[in-house]
Amino acid sequence: MKKSILTALGLVVLAGGILTACSEEKASTEKKEEATPAEQKDVSNKPKEDENGNVTFTEVGQTTKDDDGTKAELMKIKTVNQTVDIAPVKLTVKDMKVIQLTNIGSDWEELLIQYTDGKKLPKELNYIQIQYTAENLEEKNIGWNGIEKIVTNTGEQLDASNGDIIWEENGFDGTFYGKTKHEGIIGVLTKSNPKDLNSLKFIITSSFDPDSYEDITTPQQTEFKF
Template sequence: MKKYGVLIFALLLCFTLSACGNSSSNANSKEQEKDMSAAESKSSADKSNNNNEGEQTERKTLEKVGDSLYDSNTGTVTLNSLKDISNKKLTIGDLNLKFIDAKVITVTDISDSFKEDLEQSFGVRPKEFTYAQIRYKTENTGKDDISWRGFRKAVTSEGQQVDLDFNLSLGIPNPSSIDMMPNSKMEENMVWVPVNKGEKSIRLKGEDVLKKDNSKKDFIVYGKEIKIDL
């Protein structure tokens, strides 16, 4: 799964009819409206049937604990827990991080391609894979260009340190290196952390923040860590 993402399907139909003139044209207009209505009803019915037939492959979000779906790129994914962590913030120099939510997800019936990805990253082909998915936003509140390398390490509640570089090979949007202009934001960032199903918390280590102008006194602000409840 080199490129993993969330697919959102939106269909919008808009019909506008206008009629004017004598009674004959009104009759034609009504007939047209009748035909259009029948066509729209058929379209809606076809769409409903297609949605029912392809529900497992088209639905790409896990919103409630216990939700499960099949993704051909990974396997069967199940949401074990979901926590709102919007009260969590981390500041490293001019970089402000605002967290959104934390999901613990288990993948079973793992696809061959995802098994290969996991083997390349961890040296094993597991029967199932559980990870915490942490979403967050970044903002440069300063007047200088800065760069940041995201979250590179995590520590579980049992003290096990985890290398997060595998996010790069899986295509997860945890920055390998981002340059942010002054007073700018990036809304969608995410990091995966391998955990046990019953994991209650992890510690994330944010990397150093560097200013483009290395003559500045505060050219480098060393990274910090934050505890995230799951």
């Protein structure tokens, strides 16, 4: 469940009906219309969860908790689905989210404090989560290190390479093998108030020849708004 938060309930049933009443006089001359069941829908703010317990937030306000009580809440979300060309890499930013952690348990505190100034964690801890796909369109292996920096409109320069709090089993090790595709996710802590985050600028590393280390495509920069 810990992985699911770094990747982070009620149920309201709406029911209604229209009943048509007839006066005694009309009832004697007109056929009564029987009431029919009204359309009912379940409305839930619970995030999606797969068979492995991984949670996906889709709407602002959705929350989840792990076993030690750490709560995650989605504060902002933007579906992007835009592509950046770092030939021969095609990088597609799928979405951007801002997630807030509260009531942080001891296990999480021990992990997250390594990504802060080493002091006690605040009561509310926010992080930016980026979901993306990257594809090497050529047969040849290349060197590529993904998204390096994230710059916020609030003036923060966040280290996405070394400050990523989300562990990926199949993350990049600097080599992007030919004709392969990678589904990636990044999480970086931010000191900004979520309501003040209006845009994010991405600094994306160059693609290079892993033998000569010569650049194929220079570093790229792109910006997306919430």
